Amino acid sequence: MADGREVAETIWYFTFGANMNHRTLERRGISAFESVPGSLPRFQLAFTYDGYDGAEPRFANIEPLEEKDGVAVHGVAHSLNPAAMQLLDKFEGAGTAYERFEATFISAPDVPGAARCLQVQAYRALPSHRVPPGLPSARYCKILADGAEENNLPSSYVATLRTQPAFDCSGVDMPRVPEGAQDVTMAEVRNHSYSSDTGAVWVAVGGLVFNVTEGCQGHAMLRNMSGGDGSQFVLKLWATAFGTGAVEDYQQDCLVMAELQADQFAYVASWAQHLVSHYPCVGVLRAAL
Numbered sequence: 256m257a258d259g260r261e262v263a264e265t266i267w268y269f270t271f272g273a274n275m276n277h278r279t280l281e282r283r284g285i286s287a288f289e290s291v292p293g294s295l296p297r298f299q300l301a302f303t304y305d306g307y308d309g310a311e312p313r314f315a316n317i318e319p320l321e322e323k324d325g326v327a328v329h330g331v332a333h334s335l336n337p338a339a340m341q342l343l344d345k346f347e348g349a350g351t352a353y354e355r356f357e358a359t360f361i362s363a364p365d366v367p368g369a370a371r372c373l374q375v376q377a378y379r380a381l382p383s384h385r386v387p388p389g390l391p392s393a394r395y396c397k398i399l400a401d402g403a404e405e406n407n408l409p410s411s412y413v414a415t416l417r418t419q420p421a422f423d424c425s426g427v428d429m430p431r432v433p434e435g436a437q438d439v440t441m442a443e444v445r446n447h448s449y450s451s452d453t454g455a456v457w458v459a460v461g462g463l464v465f466n467v468t469e470g471c472q473g474h475a476m477l478r479n480m481s482g483g484d485g486s487q488f489v490l491k492l493w494a495t496a497f498g499t500g501a502v503e504d505y506q507q508d509c510l511v512m513a514e515l516q517a518d519q520f521a522y523v524a525s526w527a528q529h530l531v532s533h534y535p536c537v538g539v540l541r542a543a544l
Contacts, residue, residue: 266340269360269375271300271330272315273395274343275402278495280333283346287333291371292406293362296320300328302391302419304353304380307476309532310525312422313389315399316380326415329408332360332375340376348475353378363408383473393421394496394522401496424525429461429512432539439464439538441484441508448482458534460485461512461527462543465534484509486523486543493522509543 265288273279280286299320302313317328335343347353355376362371391399400416439457444464447457449471456468458480471477480488487510497518512520 289334437538
């Protein structure tokens, strides 16, 4: 149980996306003191956050609710300590991709006790990452729907998330290994993490290694994937949604693509296809092929 000082420092954070799902929070090393379902009356859900085409084309965003018959965005207010909020800023890319702002949250009518009106912190896309509406991935939609159901959000809202049209990566194959590609070691990849002093940032996915220096500043996922086997990061995302494998299963030096199940393979391959179409290929991790 939190002591008095921790409770006094509580920050209410409203999530309408993947962080509704407690498995996502746990994967990020975050636990909430309390979680309350409800909505932001002045905002609606929109898939207008720029993602990664061919893998995760769109992520959730919130837009002002302008139409009188529009549906307010539902979600969960988590009570967090300041350290957890700082972790979220890192994972969400606060200041480079999303901006954090204050909004008014109203608890759901069936929450035990008196209705609660809270001032919460929420994230919305910066103009640089806000794009026209598009398809989120099937993986992402499942995480949102599971999180909404887990937190007893209205059944009609859960149904909307479960029937949301989505991008499906089934059947996607790995890109070809570029001719003359140089062998790269995992030690070299680790030396090119976002936090390293080398300048160049490398991401390894599916055995191919890419120089993502130009794109990682505004894309938190690329930063988080750098400095190791990005395939493991990708499969942790997959496991959070579909339960295919446990997070602790992905701890070897690098994953061997031939050992993956078909759905896992396709998801990793979809990320490799995205990267090969946007960034130069540095070389190959032969052990992963």
